């Protein structure tokens with residue numbers, strides 16, 4: 001590794017302990033200095049090497065010259081009346097672990113406080129190539145894969161911004177922009193830091209990766225020593241229906257996806273989560289619920305029903321009576337099902353909406369006045 005061109009400092013963020021050890025060795029320092037940097041950065045959340053007082057002054061000065069900690073920059077911050085905070089973040093650290101140079105990107109992260117915990121929803125790609133028809137991020141296409149530093153940085157940034165009110169438990173969900181399993185190496189590198197008891201110490205039980213159903217990625221993830229819980233974004237009860245809203249289904253159809261789910265090695269405490277966005281008049285009929293119940297009957301699952309949150313897309317909000325009926329049919333077949341309303345609806349809740357607006361703002365400059373809190 002060559003680290004130290006003066007105009008290209010080594011970004012410490014997103015580096016594994018092994019990478020940091022290699023870096024400090026290249027500076028002629030003992031490897032335990034890497035352990036100290038790793039702990040200060042990820043466990044103590046120190047983002048300025050000058051504050052890493054566990055390091056000798058001379059090393060701090062050298063690190064200040066030759067390294068950087070490039071956190072995502074908060075471009076906008078929207079506070080919802082329900083307490084959720086949505087961040088539009090600029091990620092422009094091309095030196096960060098292999099990101100393509102000259103490609104600044106905007107993504108979003110959401111912080112959702114609850115009574116005894118907080119949940120942070122993060123992005124894994126800027127834009128997305130998967131093209132789910134109910135998702136505004138899809139309209140961006142793929143801008144770029146995020147680096148491990150970009151991904152870990154979103155959690156660090158949110159925890160730092162909310163440090164005054166943090167609860168003891170943090171949940172992380174990889175459900176923001178992007179398909180995590182199509183940015184596999186960076187996502188798993190970030191997860192190893194997030195889930196490391198000596199790193200950010202978030203537990204696998206409190207971390208969920210959501211996929212549109214990329215079967216090779218699911219199969220690879222199954223072999224990882226360190227892995228989060230897995231959620232599948234299903235959203236349909238038949239191939240014809242899923243083909244119509246998720247073109248990825250033509251490549252990985254429901255029956256193959258469910259076979260991969262059946263092979264997925266669940267830990268004793270674990271279940272799969274199936275997410276099902278209820279699109280009014282499209283996939284929310286009682287027959288859909290009955291078909292869905294049949295599809296997942298043999299799996300250890302729970303189903304999260306997510307009523308469609310109207311945005312700029314041609315779907316209807318499902319009727320509350322139909323939502324309840326859908327849930328009841330699943331429960332009757334002994335499938336745990338829960339209705340999850342998106343947090344922060346008044347500051348745009350659907351996947352990717354803020355970034356889409358941000359991208360439009362940067363090009364044609366439309367008004368954001370429709371978003372309360374701006």
Ligand code: SF4
Pocket residue numbers: 127128129130131132135136137138176177178179212351
């Ligand atoms: S729902 Fe997720 S996978 Fe589908 S286009 Fe949107 S960001 Fe990509």
